[in-house]
Amino acid sequence: MGKVVVTGGTGYIGSHTIVDLLEHDFEVVSIDNCSRSEPQIIDRIEEITGQKIINHQIDLCDLAATKKVFDSLDNVIGVIHFAAFKTVPESVEKPLLYFHNNLVSLINVLKCIEQNDIPNFVFSSSCSVYGNVEQLPVTEKTPFGKAECPYARTKQMGEEMIRDFAVANPHSTNILLRYFNPVGAHDSALIGELQRANPNNLVPVITQTAAGIIEQMKVFGKDYDTRDGTCIRDYIHVMDIANAHTKALQYSIDGKNKTNCEVFNLGTGKGVTVLEAINSFEKVSREKLNYIMTDRRPGDIEAIYANNDYAKQELGWSPDRDINIMMDTAWRWELGLKERPI
Numbered sequence: 424m425g426k427v428v429v430t431g432g433t434g435y436i437g438s439h440t441i442v443d444l445l446e447h448d449f450e451v452v453s454i455d456n457c458s459r460s461e462p463q464i465i466d467r468i469e470e471i472t473g474q475k476i477i478n479h480q481i482d483l484c485d486l487a488a489t490k491k492v493f494d495s496l497d498n499v500i501g502v503i504h505f506a507a508f509k510t511v512p513e514s515v516e517k518p519l520l521y522f523h524n525n526l527v528s529l530i531n532v533l534k535c536i537e538q539n540d541i542p543n544f545v546f547s548s549s550c551s552v553y554g555n556v557e558q559l560p561v562t563e564k565t566p567f568g569k570a571e572c573p574y575a576r577t578k579q580m581g582e583e584m585i586r587d588f589a590v591a592n593p594h595s596t597n598i599l600l601r602y603f604n605p606v607g608a609h610d611s612a613l614i615g616e617l618q619r620a621n622p623n624n625l626v627p628v629i630t631q632t633a634a635g636i637i638e639q640m641k642v643f644g645k646d647y648d649t650r651d652g653t654c655i656r657d658y659i660h661v662m663d664i665a666n667a668h669t670k671a672l673q674y675s676i677d678g679k680n681k682t683n684c685e686v687f688n689l690g691t692g693k694g695v696t697v698l699e700a701i702n703s704f705e706k707v708s709r710e711k712l713n714y715i716m717t718d719r720r721p722g723d724i725e726a727i728y729a730n731n732d733y734a735k736q737e738l739g740w741s742p743d744r745d746i747n748i749m750m751d752t753a754w755r756w757e758l759g760l761k762e763r764p765i
């Protein structure tokens with residue numbers, strides 16, 4: 424099907440996407456400096472797929488090193504750019520680190536795409552570009568809101584940079600994928616989201632609490648104007664997100680794009696409350712979670728979920744793994760890490 428460069432290929436979403444690309448007969452080359460991941464993820468991908476993968480362990484902020492890798496590759500049909508830092512509180516503490524890493528790496532990748540005439544580009548964006556939305560569900564036409572943190576600003580700026588790049592490079596095809604809340608793991612439980620100390624996101628907090636790494640989890644806010652008083656998010660299984668990349672790339676290769684810079688929301692379109700997520704976890708894992716209800720956490724928005732009609736209609740994509748599958752795979756990944764740590 425063609426050779427694809429995946430940046431951030433040893434990361435959470437990148438590794439799952441490599442598996443999906445290989446299953447759809449693409450050839451993959453990964454670039455990841457493993458600053459936020461582990462090189463052994465490549466072995467795990469090989470174990471799942473039975474195929475050999477090369478990861479170039481270089482920093483994409485280093486233009487010379489990045490050029491060297493791109494110049495060594497021929498017939499590249501597309502680039503999927505995942506590599507970035509993504510931790511919201513860290514971005515508030517270290518905005519310059521985020522601007523440097525996320526934007527310089529993007530500029531360097533775009534320079535290599537331009538110089539090597541690579542026709543298709545897919546960028547990892549985020550629903551955080553919408554800020555604190557008032558109207559739900561969120562469509563691709565919902566305007567950017569105020570960026571709530573420097574991380575979100577890097578996604579807004581990244582998108583704007585790509586839009587300008589698309590104007591200057593009319594023969595390039597660019598796709599911006601705005602993820603809602605990716606969770607879960609590959610069904611084999613060999614790859615998943617690498618666990619960090621003090622996670623901020625709900626699902627790692629749930630699995631780490633059940634595993635005894637976190638003593639007691641806090642549910643922030645019980646008086647939101649939602650069906651059970653807790654916040655609503657659009658959780659989406661990482662393999663469904665991964666498959667959207669393969670479909671987006673194929674869509675571009677097939678020339679089905681309407682313009683040379685298109686945006687797609689990737690969510691299930693269904694909001695799930697924190698308590699519903701906890702109930703689902705307890706059901707599939709048969710574990711009782713130790714949690715308490717506490718006050719709202721500053722900065723949390725009440726509810727956000729996607730309208731995903733455009734991705735379904737144009738890409739022929741449909742996210743079909745429900746919250747129980749998300750929780751089951753996340754839990755088996757957590758348990759697997761105990762037996763076979765990375």
Ligand SMILES: NC(=O)c1ccc[n+]([C@@H]2O[C@H](COP(=O)([O-])OP(=O)(O)OC[C@H]3O[C@@H](n4cnc5c(N)ncnc54)[C@H](O)[C@@H]3O)[C@@H](O)[C@H]2O)c1
Nearest residue numbers: 431434435436455456457458459460482483506507547549
């Ligand atoms: N996971 C989410 O909740 C989420 C939501 C919305 C958007 N996104 C975006 O999706 C992308 C992938 O996210 P993820 O969850 O897989 O994150 P991740 O941290 O697991 O993966 C990112 C990978 O990029 C690599 N990387 C970072 N900077 C690099 C650099 N300068 N040079 C080379 N490699 C570098 C890291 O080592 C890591 O393996 C990111 O752009 C992120 O902002 C993620």
